[in-house]
Amino acid sequence: MSELESLNEQLDRLREQALQDFAAAAGLDELEQLRVRYLGKKGKLTEVLKGVGRLAPEQRPLIGKVVNEIKQLLAEALAGRERELQAVAEQQRIEAERIDVTLPGRKLPQGAIHPVQQGLEEMTAIFRQLGFTVAEGPEIEDEFHNFDALNIQPEHPARAMHDTFFFADGHLLRTHTSPVQIRAMQSLIKRGGTPPVAVVAPGRVYRCDYDMTHSPMFHQVEVFQVGRDISMAHLKGVLKFFLSSYFGKALPIRLRPSYFPFTEPSAEVDIGCVFCDGKGCRVCKQTGWLEVLGSGMIHPNVLQAVGIDHREYSGFAFGLGVERLVMLKHGIPDLRLFFENDVRFLRRMGS
Ligand code: PHE
Numbered sequence: 001m002s003e004l005e006s007l008n009e010q011l012d013r014l015r016e017q018a019l020q021d022f023a024a025a026a027g028l029d030e031l032e033q034l035r036v037r038y039l040g041k042k043g044k045l046t047e048v049l050k051g052v053g054r055l056a057p058e059q060r061p062l063i064g065k066v067v068n069e070i071k072q073l074l075a076e077a078l079a080g081r082e083r084e085l086q087a088v089a090e091q092q093r094i095e096a097e098r099i100d101v102t103l104p105g106r107k108l109p110q111g112a113i114h115p116v117q118q119g120l121e122e123m124t125a126i127f128r129q130l131g132f133t134v135a136e137g138p139e140i141e142d143e144f145h146n147f148d149a150l151n152i153q154p155e156h157p158a159r160a161m162h163d164t165f166f167f168a169d170g171h172l173l174r175t176h177t178s179p180v181q182i183r184a185m186q187s188l189i190k191r192g193g194t195p196p197v198a199v200v201a202p203g204r205v206y207r208c209d210y211d212m213t214h215s216p217m218f219h220q221v222e223v224f225q226v227g228r229d230i231s232m233a234h235l236k237g238v239l240k241f242f243l244s245s246y247f248g249k250a251l252p253i254r255l256r257p258s259y260f261p262f263t264e265p266s267a268e269v270d271i272g273c274v275f276c277d278g279k280g281c282r283v284c285k286q287t288g289w290l291e292v293l294g295s296g297m298i299h300p301n302v303l304q305a306v307g308i309d310h311r312e313y314s315g316f317a318f319g320l321g322v323e324r325l326v327m328l329k330h331g332i333p334d335l336r337l338f339f340e341n342d343v344r345f346l347r348r349m350g351s
Contacts, residue, residue, distance in 0.1 A: 003051070004059050008066065010048050014038070015070050022074075022081045031085060035078055039071065112350025116219055116338050119326040120202045123221050126245045127200035130238065132223065135201045137180035140171050145179035149305040150262040165206050165216075173206035177222035177319055178262060181298070185226065185306040195313045196227030202322070213335050219322035224298065226308065226315030232265075235295060235316035243271050243292070247329060252278065254289060263296020263317060274328055290328060293320035 001009075018038045025031040038044050045067065052063055113121075124134060137145070146152075147159060158164065158175060165173040180201035188197050201222040210216055223242075225234065236255065244250050251274070255267035270291050273284035280286040295318030300310035323335050330349065332338075337345050 003054050004063070007048065007051050007055070007063055010051070011063075011066055011070055014044055014048055015073065018044075018074050019077055022077050025081060025085065028082065028085050028089065031078065031081055039074060039078075045071070045074075112346065114338075114346065115326055115330070115332075115349040115351075116322055118351055119322050119329075120219060120221065123242075123246060123320075123322065123325070124200055124202050126242050127221075127223060129245075130198075130241065132198045132200040132225070135180055135184045135199045136203055137174070137177070137183045137201065139174055139204055139206070140167070141174040141179050142171055145182045146172060146174050146176075149182040149302065150178050151299050151301040151305075152261045156261065163208055165208060174203075175207050176205050177201050177203050177220040178317070180222050181224050181262075181302070181317060182306055184224075185303075185308060189307045195308065195315070196225070198225040198227075199223070213324075215323070215335055215339060217339075218335075220319050221322060222317070222319045224315055224317035226298065226303070226313050228313060230297075230314045230316060232267075232297060232316065235267075235297070235318065238316075239269055239295065239318065246325065247271070247274055255295070258294065258296075260294055260296055262299050262302050263294075264299045266294065266296035269293045269295050269318065275331070292325060292328070293318050295319075 018034070021034050021038075022031065025034055036043060040046075049067060052060055055063060128134065143159075146164075147154075147156070152158060164175050180199070180203070184199045184201065185197065188195075199222075203220065203222075204217060205220050206217050207214070208216060223238070225238070232255075236253070240251075240253050243253060252272040254270040256270065258266045258268040260266045268291055270289040272278040273281060273288050273290050275281050275283045276288070278288040280288050284290050295316065298315040298317050303310040303313060303315070323338055326332065326338075327335065332349075
């Protein structure tokens with residue numbers, strides 16, 4: 001066999017083998033390895049071409065032509081197989097990413113408004129309906145707003161360390177929302193305004209207390225109105241409207257004489273027991289009445305402290321415990337349930 005024939009035969013074999021191997025390649029990686037093996041710089045084709053040196057010069061172009069044809073043929077075969085394998089890979093990817101739209105959805109637990117927040121919002125809304133303006137004050141207060149301006153004397157027991165959380169610098173966590181009375185009236189006067197003024201002030205308050213009916217943090221709603229000729233009749237009218245709206249039924253109310261340093265006269269407010277309709281039960285201790293809040297006519301000293309002339313203006317004020325009212329409305333037995341954050345309770349009560 002001549003050198004030329006032998007080379008041609010080698011090339012034929014190489015071509016056939018390459019075509020077979022390409023067709024058998026199972027993946028793109030394997031195909032790339034085959035490309036390097038056959039067509040790479042140190043590949044089989046290059047190997048065969050080394051024999052060209054042994055050919056007579058006039059025979060070399062013939063082989064060159066054959067080699068170019070083989071190169072082209074193999075390149076096309078490679079590209080074709082590559083497309084096939086890509087299509088297979090794509091198909092596999094689509095299979096793997098297939099979304100089963102018939103699977104039931106995953107339920108996200110839904111949040112709800114905390115019953116105390118819910119109560120605050122309901123109560124505030126009732127006073128807004130009556131034309132009261134919403135105001136808020138800081139939870140970290142000073143002694144002036146929390147005590148002095150409210151006519152609470154330095155010797156008053158509320159000022160004792162065991163009732164009030166004090167900071168080292170003399171600030172304190174407000175023990176009630178009544179300081180917002182002071183702040184709201186002060187800002188009215190500072191703006192050059194004069195009464196009438198009617199404010200509802202919801203917020204958090206703090207006392208050093210903890211049991212079934214007391215929490216160191218709880219919520220109050222403060223309500224007050226100052227104007228000419230404001231009397232206890234206005235107080236009673238607003239109370240009756242508010243309590244009946246909140247409990248969703250006409251409730252009898254009763255004012256009992258009481259004492260707060262910042263009101264004179266002062267009254268404790270009772271509602272007819274919502275559990276027995278006043279007939280007497282365990283909750284109302286057979287009295288038929290439930291105590292719900294403290295109230296009174298704003299003390300002249302308080303008006304004076306904010307620069308309002310008490311001979312010209314008078315006002316009423318009351319402050320209620322939000323948790324207590326929510327407990328009564330929904331029959332919740334223990335105040336601590338509000339703050340333990342047991343989801344079973346929150347789910348049942350939340351809205
Ligand atoms: N601040 C009083 C308390 O926390 C409640 C109150 C407010 C009483 C306004 C009278 C008038 O107990």
